[in-house]
Amino acid sequence: MRLLPSFSAGLAWALLSVVLGMELSLQESLLLKSLGLSTRPSPKTPVPVPSVLWRIFQKRKTLPSTNKDLADGCRVEEFNVPGNIIRVFTDQGHFIHNGQPQRLLCLQKRLYFNLSVLEESERLTMAQLEIKFSQNSYHASSQGQVFELRLYQTFQMSLRGMSSHEHGRELLVEQSFAQLHKSLLFNLSGVAKGWRTQSRNLGLILEISVSGGDDAAAPRTGRLQSLCTSIDSFVDTSLLVVTLSPQQCKASRRRRSAHYTPVTPSNLCKPRRLYISFSDVGWENWIIAPQGYMANYCLGECPFPLTAELNSTNHAILQTMVHSLDPEGTPQPCCVPVRLSPISILYYDNNDNVVLRHYEDMVVDECGCR
Numbered sequence: 001m002r003l004l005p006s007f008s009a010g011l012a013w014a015l016l017s018v019v020l021g022m023e024l025s026l027q028e029s030l031l032l033k034s035l036g037l038s039t040r041p042s043p044k045t046p047v048p049v050p051s052v053l054w055r056i057f058q059k060r061k062t063l064p065s066t067n068k069d070l071a072d073g074c075r076v077e078e079f080n081v082p083g084n085i086i087r088v089f090t091d092q093g094h095f096i097h098n099g100q101p102q103r104l105l106c107l108q109k110r111l112y113f114n115l116s117v118l119e120e121s122e123r124l125t126m127a128q129l130e131i132k133f134s135q136n137s138y139h140a141s142s143q144g145q146v147f148e149l150r151l152y153q154t155f156q157m158s159l160r161g162m163s164s165h166e167h168g169r170e171l172l173v174e175q176s177f178a179q180l181h182k183s184l185l186f187n188l189s190g191v192a193k194g195w196r197t198q199s200r201n202l203g204l205i206l207e208i209s210v211s212g213g214d215d216a217a218a219p220r221t222g223r224l225q226s227l228c229t230s231i232d233s234f235v236d237t238s239l240l241v242v243t244l245s246p247q248q249c250k251a252s253r254r255r256r257s258a259h260y261t262p263v264t265p266s267n268l269c270k271p272r273r274l275y276i277s278f279s280d281v282g283w284e285n286w287i288i289a290p291q292g293y294m295a296n297y298c299l300g301e302c303p304f305p306l307t308a309e310l311n312s313t314n315h316a317i318l319q320t321m322v323h324s325l326d327p328e329g330t331p332q333p334c335c336v337p338v339r340l341s342p343i344s345i346l347y348y349d350n351n352d353n354v355v356l357r358h359y360e361d362m363v364v365d366e367c368g369c370r
């Protein structure tokens with residue numbers, strides 16, 4: 001993260017450029033880089049923000065800043081895994097129309113999640129599949145029937161209409177349910193890791209069938225059929241992926257120098273208010289939240305004698321003494337951020353996935369003379 005040190009200053013400059021009507025593209029690409037992005041995302045068909053991401057975002061936003069300092073930005077507490085980026089991938093697979101079902105197959109669907117947006121350096125620490133149905137539950141149990149859910153990993157592209165063939169796929173999950181709940185979660189960490197490394201990602205196949213019940217074939221089939229049709233209000237599947245981007249984690253707790261304009265002599269070193277508005281830099285269409293934030297900056301003098309409020313080092317105290325004796329030869333210490341806190345940003349990436357990403361050192365809390 002070589003570019004991060006200039007980040008707050010970079011944002012300020014980007015803002016200034018807008019004000020001055022200057023060319024934005026260079027600053028913008030530097031800024032995007034410091035956010036870990038190569039281009040400005042332009043969502044085509046933005047999906048609603050998954051509630052789990054809103055929940056985590058809101059929780060982090062309301063943490064008091066003292067706790068923020070303690071909170072580990074490189075861990076997702078909610079899932080108890082390492083990570084600083086949470087993405088929710090939408091499923092891009094299609095329903096498979098099956099000519100001759102072997103059993104009472106209610107639904108057969110290919111699931112495909114395009115993980116190509118993950119950078120090579122990101123370490124995948126969690127992948128969780130969610131299957132959501134539009135009603136709270138479907139009951140199958142009254143006559144002893146059960147829903148059977150099977151999830152396969154595909155290893156071979158099959159011809160159209162041949163997808164139900166047993167070869168070229170591996171059963172990952174087989175579960176029976178007396179009822180289908182609104183939301184089912186499956187741990188796909190191992191599978192998703194495989195998609196990134198050895199094997200091509202050919203997706204998954206989801207099958208839901210009904211079976212069971214006691215006797216006689218004909219009336220039972222009718223009942224099963226009607227149970228089956230109740231499921232076609234099947235809604236959607238998504239894959240939540242947590243990764244750890246090491247660059248952003250290494251950046252934490254490093255001190256960096258401030259970039260500032262001339263001072264008036266009476267101004268002592270302290271944090272100044274600076275609100276960065278994402279809409280002012282033209283980012284409102286891909287940054288979902290926050291709309292902007294109080295980034296602040298450090299500005300002011302570090303005169304002799306340095307007082308405790310100026311949070312100086314022994315070195316800075318000596319430097320002011322030398323400066324007071326030899327103002328030409330030795331400069332004053334610099335007024336720089338000594339405590340910074342993180343923020344989380346919720347945004348759409350270029351594939352219209354929703355991403356919640358944690359950034360260290362985005363807000364200046366305290367300044368000091370160094």
Ligand SMILES: *[C@@H]1O[C@H](CO)[C@@H](O)[C@H](O)[C@H]1NC(C)=O
Pocket residue numbers: 114115116117350351
């Ligand atoms: C996955 O997304 C990338 C761009 O992010 C695209 O180039 C690629 O074609 C996509 N793959 C599939 C199979 O849709």
Ligand SMILES: *[C@@H]1O[C@H](CO)[C@@H](O)[C@H](O)[C@H]1NC(C)=O
Pocket residue numbers: 187188189190191
């Ligand atoms: C998910 O599966 C992986 C192995 O594939 C395992 O290491 C991990 O602990 C599992 N996570 C949970 C929450 O069960």
Ligand SMILES: *[C@@H]1O[C@H](CO)[C@@H](O)[C@H](O)[C@H]1NC(C)=O
Pocket residue numbers: 269270271309310311365366367368
């Ligand atoms: C120095 O740190 C203290 C807390 O440790 C803080 O209250 C004060 O505002 C800081 N000084 C400056 C100039 O930021």
